[in-house]
Amino acid sequence: MNREGRGATTPHIVGGISAGPVTFTGNRGLDLEEGLIFEIGRTEVTGVDIAEPAPFKDRLGTHKRTAPLELPGLSEPEAMRHYVRLSRMNYGIDSGLFPLGSCTMKHNPRLNEKMARLAGFADIHPLQPLSTVTGALELMAELSRYLLELTGMKAVALTPKAGAHGELCGMMAIKAAHAARGEAQRNVVLVPESAHGTNPATAALIGYEVRSIPARADGTVDPEAVKAALGPEVAALMLTNPNTCGLFERDVVAIAEAVHQAGAYFYSDGANFNAILGKVRIADLGVDAMHINLHKTFSTPHGGGGPGAGPVVLSEALAPFAPVPALVATADGLVLVEDEGSAGAEQALGRMSAFHGQMGMFVRALSWMLSHGADGMRQASEDAVLSANYVRACLMDVMSAPFAERPAMHEALFDDAWLAGTGISTLDIAKALIDEGYHPMTVYFPLVVHGAMLIEPTESESKASLDLFLGALRDLAMAAKAGDKERFLGAPHYAPRRRLDETRAARAPVLRWVRPEPLPNAAE
Numbered sequence: 325m326n327r328e329g330r331g332a333t334t335p336h337i338v339g340g341i342s343a344g345p346v347t348f349t350g351n352r353g354l355d356l357e358e359g360l361i362f363e364i365g366r367t368e369v370t371g372v373d374i375a376e377p378a379p380f381k382d383r384l385g386t387h388k389r390t391a392p393l394e395l396p397g398l399s400e401p402e403a404m405r406h407y408v409r410l411s412r413m414n415y416g417i418d419s420g421l422f423p424l425g426s427c428t429m430k431h432n433p434r435l436n437e438k439m440a441r442l443a444g445f446a447d448i449h450p451l452q453p454l455s456t457v458t459g460a461l462e463l464m465a466e467l468s469r470y471l472l473e474l475t476g477m478k479a480v481a482l483t484p485k486a487g488a489h490g491e492l493c494g495m496m497a498i499k500a501a502h503a504a505r506g507e508a509q510r511n512v513v514l515v516p517e518s519a520h521g522t523n524p525a526t527a528a529l530i531g532y533e534v535r536s537i538p539a540r541a542d543g544t545v546d547p548e549a550v551k552a553a554l555g556p557e558v559a560a561l562m563l564t565n566p567n568t569c570g571l572f573e574r575d576v577v578a579i580a581e582a583v584h585q586a587g588a589y590f591y592s593d594g595a596n597f598n599a600i601l602g603k604v605r606i607a608d609l610g611v612d613a614m615h616i617n618l619h620k621t622f623s624t625p626h627g628g629g630g631p632g633a634g635p636v637v638l639s640e641a642l643a644p645f646a647p648v649p650a651l652v653a654t655a656d657g658l659v660l661v662e663d664e665g666s667a668g669a670e671q672a673l674g675r676m677s678a679f680h681g682q683m684g685m686f687v688r689a690l691s692w693m694l695s696h697g698a699d700g701m702r703q704a705s706e707d708a709v710l711s712a713n714y715v716r717a718c719l720m721d722v723m724s725a726p727f728a729e730r731p732a733m734h735e736a737l738f739d740d741a742w743l744a745g746t747g748i749s750t751l752d753i754a755k756a757l758i759d760e761g762y763h764p765m766t767v768y769f770p771l772v773v774h775g776a777m778l779i780e781p782t783e784s785e786s787k788a789s790l791d792l793f794l795g796a797l798r799d800l801a802m803a804a805k806a807g808d809k810e811r812f813l814g815a816p817h818y819a820p821r822r823r824l825d826e827t828r829a830a831r832a833p834v835l836r837w838v839r840p841e842p843l844p845n846a847a848e
């Protein structure tokens with residue numbers, strides 16, 4: 325077992341605290357070390373007792389396996405412990421504050437979970453006859469109604485399964501609309517330089533050339549810069565609002581007008597909708613398409629790769645191009661129009677996913693909406709903005725922030741100017757925060773801010789929990805300024821694994837476990 329990450333040599337001294345001797349097992353207190361299942365399992369063991377099959381003649385021919393399968397086996401209690409121990413190495417919103425900027429990691433209320441587990445929602449199959457799932461269809465219609473009410477838009481496509489997938493859907497609708505107008509030659513999409521990476525990636529994925537728009541010194545987009553970049557070749561502008569610097573784009577209406585005047589469409593990245601929920605109607609800003617991350621704004625579980633949901637709201641101009649299946653109200657009740665080109669979906673852009681979207685997320689999001697009500701949703705966004713500004717105000721004397729002359733929206737952005745001369749970087753601060761028991765904030769994003777640290781506390785944190793987090797961060801900031809490099813450069817000192825080479829892990833991942841040489845050979 326490779327335990328190198330665990331400080332395997334000498335006891336190390338961290339900020340004056342001894343991290344203690346290395347233990348025989350690699351465990352520390354009740355923080356248990358755990359190997360890969362291949363390392364702890366044995367091929368000769370199984371947790372189930374399978375009867376020998378009756379003699380049979382196989383038809384595999386040359387495909388028949390010649391070497392043993394070598395699947396690791398564990399007894400039932402061993403298997404249980406393996407996965408429980410792994411799960412304890414995970415940090416989630418249920419274990420502590422998760423300040424990851426741009427991600428809106430908020431509490432997932434248990435009521436939502438309870439609703440999602442109702443058999444009528446949890447146990448249905450996408451191929452069931454419509455007459456047996458009318459309640460589920462009604463829930464989808466009700467969720468759609470809420471999303472349209474909150475945004476003022478004309479139509480909503482529920483099927484996209486993440487924010488990025490929603491971007492793809494919205495941009496495909498834009499492409500289809502240009503094609504229908506006979507303007508398929510428009511091949512450029514404008515994206516501000518502060519945009520989330522998924523924006524240019526989406527545009528490029530469907531064949532657009534991406535042109536970057538610089539930000540002003542105050543961190544927002546200048547309508548004049550947009551006007552200068554517009555032309556008959558431009559298909560759309562993609563703008564995040566509030567933007568990734570945590571600022572509301574005040575000139576958004578002028579920008580939208582300029583985009584429309586040039587015959588292009590305005591895509592708004594709605595991942596930061598949490599900051600303006602119940603405060604701003606997106607349609608009033610001139611938006612043509614916007615995705616909504618149910619897993620951010622509407623509290624459905626997030627992280628660990630999903631499952632998310634990224635419904636897209638569309639303007640009148642783009643509504644006819646919404647994908648199938650489309651939920652349509654008829655005299656006979658709700659029906660799902662499944663085929664593009666058929667009545668109700670004559671100009672549909674096609675299909676974004678096999679079935680109807682993430683039902684479980686729809687149930688959770690609607691539960692959140694209904695339990696908050698209109699006033700509660702507005703208060704949630706106000707509290708989220710208040711929390712972010714509290715974080716910013718409490719750290720301004722020890723850290724430095726760009727664009728500080730304006731209040732933040734839902735996230736507090738810091739740069740690394742305050743670390744100049746300390747020999748400590750943004751990454752070191754993030755790693756030291758792990759030792760304090762917090763998931764790090766988002767670092768080095770947005771790219772336009774040097775050494776960025778982006779903190780999004782959301783409305784779910786109490787003042788007491790924010791104060792504890794702020795205390796930890798202030799303590800780290802003062803230690804960094806006092807030159808306590810020990811505490812930072814090797815951090816995290818207390819995590820199951822120390823600092824990893826993340827770039828190498830991403831570029832050259834080792835995806836196959838190879839059985840190590842038997843011990844006698846390895847010893848030579």
Ligand SMILES: *Cc1c(COP(=O)(O)O)cnc(C)c1O
Nearest residue numbers: 426486487488520522593595632
């Ligand atoms: C999260 C996010 C996205 C992408 O959403 P996913 O659901 O992760 O695909 C896009 N833009 C911004 C600004 C985001 O924060």
